[in-house]
Amino acid sequence: MATVSRIPIPTRDISEPTFRKDKGGVHEGVYPGNKEFTQGDRIKRPINQGRGQGRRASDSGEGDDEFAFEISQDEYLDLLFDDLELPNLKKNQLRKMTRSKTVRAGFTNDGVPTNINIVRSLRSALSRRVAMGAQPRRQLHELEAELEALEQQVGGDESRRLELQQEMEALRGRIRRIPFIDTFDLRFNNFVQRPEPTAQAVMFCLMDVSGSMDQETKDVARRFYILLYLFLTRSYRDVDVVYIRHHTQAREVDEEEFFYSRETGGTVVSSALELTRDIIAQRYPPSDWNIYAAQASDGDNWNDDSPRCEQLLAKDLLPQLRYYAYVEITRRDHQGLWEHYARLLDSHDNFAMQQIREQVDIYPVFREFFRKHAQ
Amino acid sequence: MREPISTGAEWTFELIEQYHAEIAAIAEDFQLDTYPNQIELISAEQMLDAYASIGMPIGYSHWSFGKHFISNEQQYRRGRMGLAYEIVINSNPCIAYLMEENTMMMQALVIAHACFGHNSFFKGNYLFRTWTDAEAIIDYLVFAKGYISECEERYGIEEVENLLDSCHALQNHGVDRYKRPNPVSMREERERLEEREAYLQSQVNDLWLKTVPQKDAEEEARQPNFPEEPQENILYFIEKNAPLLEPWQREVVRIVRKIGQYFYPQRQTQVMNVGWACFWHYHLINELYDRGRLTDGFMLEFIQSHTNVVAQPDFDSEYYSGINPYALGYAMMTDIKRICVDPDEEDCKWFPEIAGSDWQQTLDFAMRNFKDESLISQYLSPRLIRKFKLFSILDDDEQSELEVTSIHNDAGYRNIRQALSNQYNLSMNEPNIQVYNVDIRGDRSLTLRNVPHNRAPLADTREEVLKHLRRLWGFDVRLETIGADGEITSTEECAA
Numbered sequence A: 001m002a003t004v005s006r007i008p009i010p011t012r013d014i015s016e017p018t019f020r021k022d023k024g025g026v027h028e029g030v031y032p033g034n035k036e037f038t039q040g041d042r043i044k045r046p047i048n049q050g051r052g053q054g055r056r057a058s059d060s061g062e063g064d065d066e067f068a069f070e071i072s073q074d075e076y077l078d079l080l081f082d083d084l085e086l087p088n089l090k091k092n093q094l095r096k097m098t099r100s101k102t103v104r105a106g107f108t109n110d111g112v113p114t115n116i117n118i119v120r121s122l123r124s125a126l127s128r129r130v131a132m133g134a135q136p137r138r139q140l141h142e143l144e145a146e147l148e149a150l151e152q153q154v155g156g157d158e159s160r161r162l163e164l165q166q167e168m169e170a171l172r173g174r175i176r177r178i179p180f181i182d183t184f185d186l187r188f189n190n191f192v193q194r195p196e197p198t199a200q201a202v203m204f205c206l207m208d209v210s211g212s213m214d215q216e217t218k219d220v221a222r223r224f225y226i227l228l229y230l231f232l233t234r235s236y237r238d239v240d241v242v243y244i245r246h247h248t249q250a251r252e253v254d255e256e257e258f259f260y261s262r263e264t265g266g267t268v269v270s271s272a273l274e275l276t277r278d279i280i281a282q283r284y285p286p287s288d289w290n291i292y293a294a295q296a297s298d299g300d301n302w303n304d305d306s307p308r309c310e311q312l313l314a315k316d317l318l319p320q321l322r323y324y325a326y327v328e329i330t331r332r333d334h335q336g337l338w339e340h341y342a343r344l345l346d347s348h349d350n351f352a353m354q355q356i357r358e359q360v361d362i363y364p365v366f367r368e369f370f371r372k373h374a375q
Numbered sequence B: 001m002r003e004p005i006s007t008g009a010e011w012t013f014e015l016i017e018q019y020h021a022e023i024a025a026i027a028e029d030f031q032l033d034t035y036p037n038q039i040e041l042i043s044a045e046q047m048l049d050a051y052a053s054i055g056m057p058i059g060y061s062h063w064s065f066g067k068h069f070i071s072n073e074q075q076y077r078r079g080r081m082g083l084a085y086e087i088v089i090n091s092n093p094c095i096a097y098l099m100e101e102n103t104m105m106m107q108a109l110v111i112a113h114a115c116f117g118h119n120s121f122f123k124g125n126y127l128f129r130t131w132t133d134a135e136a137i138i139d140y141l142v143f144a145k146g147y148i149s150e151c152e153e154r155y156g157i158e159e160v161e162n163l164l165d166s167c168h169a170l171q172n173h174g175v176d177r178y179k180r181p182n183p184v185s186m187r188e189e190r191e192r193l194e195e196r197e198a199y200l201q202s203q204v205n206d207l208w209l210k211t212v213p214q215k216d217a218e219e220e221a222r223q224p225n226f227p228e229e230p231q232e233n234i235l236y237f238i239e240k241n242a243p244l245l246e247p248w249q250r251e252v253v254r255i256v257r258k259i260g261q262y263f264y265p266q267r268q269t270q271v272m273n274v275g276w277a278c279f280w281h282y283h284l285i286n287e288l289y290d291r292g293r294l295t296d297g298f299m300l301e302f303i304q305s306h307t308n309v310v311a312q313p314d315f316d317s318e319y320y321s322g323i324n325p326y327a328l329g330y331a332m333m334t335d336i337k338r339i340c341v342d343p344d345e346e347d348c349k350w351f352p353e354i355a356g357s358d359w360q361q362t363l364d365f366a367m368r369n370f371k372d373e374s375l376i377s378q379y380l381s382p383r384l385i386r387k388f389k390l391f392s393i394l395d396d397d398e399q400s401e402l403e404v405t406s407i408h409n410d411a412g413y414r415n416i417r418q419a420l421s422n423q424y425n426l427s428m429n430e431p432n433i434q435v436y437n438v439d440i441r442g443d444r445s446l447t448l449r450n451v452p453h454n455r456a457p458l459a460d461t462r463e464e465v466l467k468h469l470r471r472l473w474g475f476d477v478r479l480e481t482i483g484a485d486g487e488i489t490s491t492e493e494c495a496a
Helices: A073-080 A118-152 A158-177 A215-235 A255-260 A269-283 A303-320 A336-342 A359-370 B013-029 B044-052 B063-077 B104-124 B126-131 B137-155 B157-169 B184-211 B216-221 B234-241 B247-268 B270-290 B296-309 B325-341 B345-350 B359-369 B372-379 B382-388 B413-423 B462-473
Strands: A026-031 A042-044 A099-108 A188-196 A200-208 A239-246 A250-253 A289-297 A323-329 A351-356 B037-042 B086-089 B094-099 B391-396 B401-406 B432-438 B446-451 B477-482 B488-494
Touching: A026 B413, A073 A215, A118 A158, A200 A215, A200 A269, A215 A239, A215 A289, A215 A323, A215 A359, A239 A255, A239 A269, A250 A269, A269 A289, A269 A303, A303 A323, A303 A336, A323 A336, A336 A351, A351 A359, B013 B037, B013 B104, B013 B270, B037 B044, B037 B104, B044 B063, B044 B086, B044 B094, B086 B104, B094 B104, B104 B126, B104 B270, B104 B296, B104 B359, B126 B247, B137 B157, B137 B247, B157 B247, B157 B462, B234 B247, B234 B432, B234 B462, B247 B270, B270 B296, B270 B325, B270 B359, B270 B372, B325 B359, B325 B372, B325 B382, B345 B382, B359 B372, B372 B413, B382 B413, B391 B413, B401 B413, B446 B462, B462 B477, B462 B488
Parallel strands: A200 A239, A200 A289, A289 A323, A323 A351, B037 B094, B446 B477
Antiparallel strands: A026 B391, A042 B401, A099 A188, A239 A250, B086 B094, B391 B401, B432 B446, B477 B488
16 A cells, blocks of 8 residues: 655754744743832833844843855855856867966065065075074173183183183174175065966847747746856856847847847747857857857747748857757747757757746756756 | 062963962862863964854864854954853863963963863762763763764765754753652652552452453553653653664764753853852952962953953843843852851841851852752842842733832842742743653654643744654654643644
């Protein structure tokens, strides 16, 4: 007899629950510093005394933990994009022209005056002075001791005394002449030029703005694009973003217009693909740029146009692109475009498509796109 | 003629040793019985570390310690929290951590406070003697750390972490807190009585058996509970009886229970412990001054620190955050000495047995044989109630207003003393939850019973705790709440 039962499992978070008393019931507390109360006085219950707030310490000795964990944006993104990678990164993506970056690399014994490290220089000067003065100082102490012994003797050897004093003077001179700082002591901050592979990336955002795309769908698309942008900036310092919107005609627009202005009309997806192709040809030669493209659509397309899209992608775009991601934002069944695109999946490993039904799907779908593939 | 040990504010290790030796000599004159001292000087960072590991020098790994470290560190960084000047560990030798940024005066104060005050308290107080083993604690912690990391290697970090999470949720319920040696005669008396009654009953039953056919069903319904008597030590019960736990899991439960038990006395002797330590740092340092070993500047700095520590803001002050245990404890210890040395008429009436007695013996007795709750109900004098201007307020959630039940006058002394004592009574402040029954012939579900004190409800966190308990027990868990009339008022289940 198999029964399905759900076993309650404690939440895995940073709360540390214990059995403890809540406010309520009868409680008699003692407080110090009575000024005006006498026995039997009745006082209105303070309004802000609610559940464990206010300054009054709770009698159980346990208040709510005020605990916040701070992480930087980078750390957050690290977590967010943990285990994800940009697919199809190839060695040749590195542009021939490399940029270099100046980084600290410890300390060195020679350099230009602007780089003198004062603390280290003085420290080594001090140790040199201690080291060089050690022997004369020790001799000096010995002589001092001898001189003292001599002076205690009544009628000590006068000539020896003079000799001692002269020797001591000479030793003091030697100690004095130890230079305070020497070129030998100087330490310089060391900087080296570390070559930084620079790679440039451009991201094409393609979106259908025909009448069927409502604001909610656009919002989902926008979130997806933001996620993609953040992800790309993890790998590339500067990412160019090109916004292309289309209905029956495609147009390159700015971010504001891309996400917020509304248009109506039919849908010809190929117009956007053509425009992308043209922009790549004009401005982003694939030899210099890593090109990514993402297309968001509710799946509508003019029927005769879908085969053309498939062709455009296969022939013109995909060979030039690092990655092309297509998201269909719809709750309905797949539309014609999906079926044509699906044919590309087998022959092109830099092409991927997913469906987003509602907002909560965005992140899982995103992860699916960029999941690390075991090599 | 003054011959101060030191004059500057800077401390050195030699000076610390010298102060320690001088204070030790005085402490011996006062007959303070202590463990040997081990003093460690640490940085602020290390102090935060010690905070997080509940003041212990070593502990097993668990994320909650890191959490406490971060929250302390953040508060400290933002200046919302000062660090304690010292942490002292109930071990033999008694380990005291001193902060390296303290001045020489502060180090001396801390040595007197921790290395002689707290130290002698740990060694003398009955709760510490009963519940903790100062000789073995460090070794036990070393064992615990090793054992738990071994388990992590063998069974996986997540597995161990889940188990520790669940144990920590119940750590406060790992002590037999109500178990006290019963007066034997009384129990024997009752047993004899019961025997007699049982005999009479058997005679009666015999009659009925022979005349009326008896059904077994009734007997089955009266199956004895398991455990026979309710158990307040939930973790112990789990350790011994949870059906599905592996042996290593039982050992981990035991480790958490043992460590919880180790801190049990500390929670019950806050006022006494710090009061005793403050009393002695005050007396030891003053004696050192009287012997001409301290400068006037040292003393002024000392008095300022001491006064800050034992200050009690009024309830309406913006600095008020409850009764300061240092203030109350110090005042009580000082007051007991005063009653012994210089009793007035009121003291003779209230404390006839100690008024005029030897103060050292009396204080020593008080330190050894009481906890916060009983010390207050035994020794809180009317004079102190007047000094603190204590008053008590009754907060009944069925009434729209609060009532001032007593103030510092003849009619109120006893009630205030009782109310204050209750405030430190753990069994009134912590929920009374006991293992009531296990359905051993059925679904093996575990039933707990919560008897609320003064109708105080359990906080919402109980649901999570029940889940943790269910994880440990392995079968369904039920929490019944008992109303004032002994009826079950509510039942919560954590069931599959």
